[in-house]
Amino acid sequence: MDKPVPSTNPTKKVTYPDDKNLMDIAQYLKDAQGSHKRSIPPLEQWQPKHCGVMDLKVLANGEWWHGGQLIKRQPMIDLFATVLWKENDKFYLKTPVEMIEVEVEDEPLFVNQVDQVEINGRIYLQLGTTTQDLIVVDAEHPIFMREYKGELRPYVHVRFGINALIQRAAFLHLVEMGELDENPAGETVLSLKSGDLDLHLST
Structure with a gap:
């Protein structure tokens, strides 16, 4: 429960054959939500095809890392938090068309x-x-x-x-x-x- 301390690249940059582009997904979510206030989409109603794994990791101290880089844009983290999904003890970013596995050390x-x-x-x-x-x-x-x-x-x-x-x-x-x-x-x-x-x- 200690106060988060910035980590020194705790993730290795790994290239996955089906790794999704973080910015592409962020833009898709922004377009889908439009000007609406932040809300949690009806993820339980979506049945997308599982599209692979993203090099995205949420550390136990609260930091989000992608491609070996610390994500510093809080609005982007806020956006992705709205589409977090858990299934069979694995975590995903879920949209109507994609479900992409991400790594979470403890809870996101x-x-x-x-x-x-x-x-x-x-x-x-x-x-x-x-x-x-x-x-x-x-x-x-x-x-x-x-x-x-x-x-x-x-x-x-x-x-x-x-x-x-x-x-x-x-x-x-x-x-x-x-x-x-x-x-x-x-x-x-x-x-x-x-x-x-x-x-x-x-x-």
Whole structure:
């Protein structure tokens, strides 16, 4: 959960026979979305032919790399995040005509904002990602802990089987909102409430 530190080219430039051009896909998505506000397309309704693999990698620290180069254009990352798809434990960029496999070290989305919102008289936790997603924590979008390389890390389910890592600063904000206790096993447990959902996270 440490603050992302820029990596020194953690990817090797690999040429795939069917590698897709990143800019071509970006332009296609821009044209398809037109002037509409950011929204998640109905990916579950699309049945494109699987078109291969792209040399695109999302690191566990939140960096996106393509062709051995760090992607620094946040609007492009935001755009690709809207068409992320997960199937059989593999990640893809999915459009109506193409489904292109990409590499993801852990999860491709990252929570950096925590708020509380009132909905129908109940207080919910609302999490915001670096790619402009807003997730209201409920039974379908729970916060949970999972181990990654020997470290317990907090996540929230977002959509299509894809989760977002809750970054350190955001998680500390959640700690301030909740209550810390110790269970019989001596583990520290963070208790949170979002609407009618009670969460107990062993940290």
